Amino acid sequence: xxxxxxNLTPDPIRNDRPALAKxxxxxxxxxxxDRMAAKNLVETLMPYSGNSVRIGVTGVPGVGKSTFIDSLxxxxxxxxxxxxxxxxxxxxxxxxxxxxxxKTRMKRLAVHPNAFIRPSPSRCFLGGVAEKSxxxxxxxxxxxxxxxxxxxxxxxxxxxxxxxxxDFFLVLMLPxxxxxxxxxxKGVLELADAIAINKADGMHRESADLARAVYESxxxxxxxxxxxxxxxxxxxSAVNDIGVEAxxxxxxxxxxxxxxxxxxxxxxxKQNVAxxxxxxxxxxxxxxxxxxxxxxxxxxxxxxVEHKGLFPASAADRILERxxxxxx
Numbered sequence: 001x002x003x004x005x006x007n008l009t010p011d012p013i014r015n016d017r018p019a020l021a022k023x024x025x026x027x028x029x030x031x032x033x034d035r036m037a038a039k040n041l042v043e044t045l046m047p048y049s050g051n052s053v054r055i056g057v058t059g060v061p062g063v064g065k066s067t068f069i070d071s072l073x074x075x076x077x078x079x080x081x082x083x084x085x086x087x088x089x090x091x092x093x094x095x096x097x098x099x100x101x102x103k104t105r106m107k108r109l110a111v112h113p114n115a116f117i118r119p120s121p122s123r124c125f126l127g128g129v130a131e132k133s134x135x136x137x138x139x140x141x142x143x144x145x146x147x148x149x150x151x152x153x154x155x156x157x158x159x160x161x162x163x164x165x166x167d168f169f170l171v172l173m174l175p176x177x178x179x180x181x182x183x184x185x186k187g188v189l190e191l192a193d194a195i196a197i198n199k200a201d202g203m204h205r206e207s208a209d210l211a212r213a214v215y216e217s218x219x220x221x222x223x224x225x226x227x228x229x230x231x232x233x234x235x236x237s238a239v240n241d242i243g244v245e246a247x248x249x250x251x252x253x254x255x256x257x258x259x260x261x262x263x264x265x266x267x268x269x270k271q272n273v274a275x276x277x278x279x280x281x282x283x284x285x286x287x288x289x290x291x292x293x294x295x296x297x298x299x300x301x302x303x304x305v306e307h308k309g310l311f312p313a314s315a316a317d318r319i320l321e322r323x324x325x326x327x328x
Contacts (some may be wrong), residue, residue, distance in 0.1 A: 047296035059172030066105035068238035175206030201237035
């Protein structure tokens with residue numbers, strides 16, 4: 001299978017979701033013998049990618065990210081657009097696999113022939129997105145999907161990674177959750193291209209209006225990502241499909257603004273540079289922790305920190321010193 005996938009062209013994966021799923025499985029494989037095949041596959045398909053609308057969706061747990069994506073995706077399918085969703089699940093610490101199931105969270109998309117949902121374990125990778133999400137995104141684009149939506153595990157981790165791989169970054173918030181900022185870090189709001197107050201219906205309408213005013217005030221004090229763009233704060237009820245089309249219109253308007261300013265191509269170029277840096281950092285980390293001399297050294301320093309009160313920073317310095325890495 002590896003040999004066949006390595007020289008894959010867009011046509012098979014465009015018309016065969018199982019073939020696309022197998023290609024992504026190859027990309028996500030951690031087996032050394034699959035890495036070169038996966039690299040060749042992505043390089044083969046990359047010229048056919050780049051034509052989709054890339055959307056990142058984040059928010060605190062319970063905000064309704066999956067319900068929102070199901071609603072937005074269903075709307076786009078009605079517009080004859082093909083939709084792929086990369087739903088990054090929290091990883092099981094024991095198995096490394098995904099905990100949640102896509103079909104229970106996005107019921108309408110899961111059964112539609114023009115939608116493709118891929119749950120991928122984050123494996124604790126920085127940014128709340130899976131390590132191979134960029135490659136998976138490109139493969140889905142090569143397969144002809146018009147809109148790629150990346151759902152992150154939530155705002156408890158840095159969301160810089162997902163913002164660096166999409167064209168539009170949407171932050172979902174809850175109405176009336178007590179703390180207006182709901183644990184969202186200021187840095188996440190600074191990455192937002194739009195904020196949407198979800199579940200803004202029924203008894204939550206008044207609290208949603210209040211939350212909207214709070215976030216509009218907060219965004220006026222935040223430097224925008226694009227000089228020509230004012231970050232809007234919208235309301236929606238994904239479970240009732242209310243306000244979702246207005247958000248899609250904002251996404252389209254943002255894309256048009258980027259293209260007219262010349263920022264779209266520049267943003268895509270910067271995404272590739274960010275991808276390169278991410279790969280270098282991850283491969284250095286994997287190489288370092290894979291060195292035979294590192295594991296016993298780590299165990300020794302863990303013992304010193306846990307039972308003998310060694311300051312963690314000092315332990316880190318000792319590890320790096322023994323590995324020949326100079327102090328910063």
